[in-house]
Amino acid sequence: MSDAEPDTTGAGLLLGIDLGTGSSKAVLARADGTVVTSAVVPRPNSVVMARPGWAEVDPVGVWWADVVRLCRELLPQAAGSPVVGVCVSGVGPCLVLCDETDTPVRPAILYGIDTRATAEIDELTDRFGADAVLARGGTALSTQAVGPKALWVQRHEPEVWGRAARWYNSSSFVVRRLTGEYVLDHHTASQCDPAYDLAAQDWYRPWYDDVFALPAPRLAWPAEVIGAVTPVAAEQTGLPAGTPVCAGTVDAWAEAFSAGVRQPGEVMLMYGSTMFFVAVAEPQQLAGARDPLLWTTAGVEPGTLTRAAGMSTSGSLTGWVADLVGGVPFEQLVAEASQVPPGSDGLLLLPYFAGERTPVFDPQARGVVAGLHLRHTRAHLFRAVYEGIGFGIRQILELLDAPAGTVSRLVAVGGGTKGSLWTQIVSDITGREQTVPEQAIGASYGDALLAAIGTGLVPAATDWAVPGRTVTPSAASREVYDGLADRYAALYPATRDIVHHLAGLQESGAG
Structure with a gap:
């Protein structure tokens, strides 16, 4: 956390809050993008995986509690400046079912890392037609979609579903608690397949009513002010009653916004617990180019479209290795892995330890480590994790290269x-340069910018991103990795039937 600095602009401060997978973060910023102060609530064990394929969070005990804690921690450091706008982003798309009092009736079901609804994905695809779903919503149904998860609750927890009156994403659940408004942003809605019509930018009511059968939240763009902090929320958080609140959105899109990924052809690659990609696209290029291996969605700004992809594990895999070897500082593992040559001395790893989203969309995929030898060390395994993720990134970037630019x-x-x-x-591995922005706060910084735009403090085209260092590929290493890329691509189809059988054994043993 930084020491608070006074607001010299006289415009007030913008509060951005992001609810991530392993932590929640908040920032107070001025309208010129200067960060006044920030805070983080780490919570590495908040995601509950009670069964293989399940990933759940307590919406009140985690997300709302984090918001209250972050507000109580940051607001005293505002140096006397008023908070004039709030925006919240969060993991998503999620399914948070609440009763008439907005009390959750079950834990939130998370985004694509929760793979329970495979049968419902198949059912809805058959019901509406794969081509029709892709044409209308821009995305083939997968574990990322919310609709199949809603149907799963109806099928497997009918008493729970019977108590549900409304549904939310992580960010819209917090917005409801802050303002009392039942709103969902267009981007998140466009990931609630098969309920959203991408061309009409509205709910497609025949499919929405069929799948959700609950009142539909009002739609708004992420920077749009949708309400104000209520007296009850003010008492809990310390935010002044009446403070404008924007609709917010999914964390990855807020982070792309913070990094200045706003023009067609620009791609954000987010290194986190999972790996995520957001690519801005020309709407006219996507008219007839819906790729079933990518998610075509509404963007952050009105009239924009994005294509996205996600891997189910990335940083969580490096944490797994660290836990496996026990007691070795993470920095030491990185240092040791840096001494291992490219290719990890003949070790190749498929990073599908929690199933996989892009490019295989297989919830029963599992991790594979090929080429293990007695001379391989923990450093080899650690580097092989980085390389396995890198090969997956290479495959996804090749998908994003075509056909829409x-x-x-x-x-x-x-x-x-x-x-x-x-x-x-x-x-x-990819042969591509990467720009790392100077400001590394993340989605909460994008939220603060959205709040500045939504409250009219800055023009809509304002960009706070400042380029930092550039990562340039090594030609020598690229040659090694080019020789392994085809082997990596062959490893999944060669082992798929075996790991599917093993995944079935894991699931049958879950009780």
């Missing part, structure tokens, strides 16, 4: 960019 700029963000080894390996 090429990747013109790659902006790397997230906690994994703080060191140099991981980003260097990714550039070496």
Whole structure:
């Protein structure tokens, strides 16, 4: 946390809050983008995985509690300046079911890392037609979609569903508690497949009513002011009653916004617990180019479209290795891995330890480590994790290159960019430069900018991003990785039937 600095602009401060997978973060910023102060609530064990394929969070005990704690921690450091706008982003898309009093009736079901609704994905795809779903919503149904998860609750927890009166994403749940408004932003709605019509930018009511059968939240763009802090929320958080609140959005899109990824051809690559990609696209280029391996969604700004992709594990895998070897400082593992040559001395890893989203969309995929030898060490395994993720990134960037234009700029963000080894390996494997922004706060900084735009303090085209260092690929390493890329691509189809059988054994043993 930084010491608070006085607001010399006289415009007041913008509060951005982001609810991440492993932590929540908040920032107070001036209208010129200067950060006054920030705070983080770490919570590495907040995601509950009670069964294989499940990923849940307590919306009140985690997300709302984090918001209250962050507000109580930051507001006294505002140096006498008023907070004049609030915006919240969060993991998503999620399914938070609440009763008439907005009390959650069950834990929130998380985004694509929760893979329970495979049967419902197949059912809805058959019901509406794969081509029709892709054409209307821009995205094939997968574990990322909210609709199949809603249907799963109806099928498996009918008593719970019977108590549900409204549903939310992580950010819209907090917005409801802050303002009393039942609103969802257009971007998040466009990931609630198959309920949203991308061309009409509205709910497609025949499919919405069929799948959700609950009142539909009002739609708004992420920077749009949708309400104000209520007296009850003010008492809990310390925010002044009447403070404007924007709609907010999914964290990855807020982070892309913070990093200045706003023009067609620009791609944000987010290094986090999972790896996520957001690419801005020309709407006219996507008219007839919906790729079922990518998610075509509404963007952050009105009239924009994005294509996105996500891997199910990335930083969580490096944490797994660290836990496995026990007691070794993370920095030491990185240092040891940096001494291992490219290719990890013949070790190749598929990073599908929690199933996989892009590019295989297989919730029963599992991790594979090929080529293990007695001479391999923990350093080899650690580097092989970085390289396995890098090969997955290479496959996804190749998808983003076509057919709707090429990747013109790659902006790397997230906690994994703080060191140099991981980003260097990714550039070496992909052969692409990466720009790492100077300001590394993340989605909460994008939220503050959205609040500044939504409250009219700055023009809509304002960009706070400042380019930092550039990661340039090594030609020598690239040659090694080019020789392994085809082997990596062959490893999944060669082992798929075996790991599916093993995944079935894991699930049958879950009780």
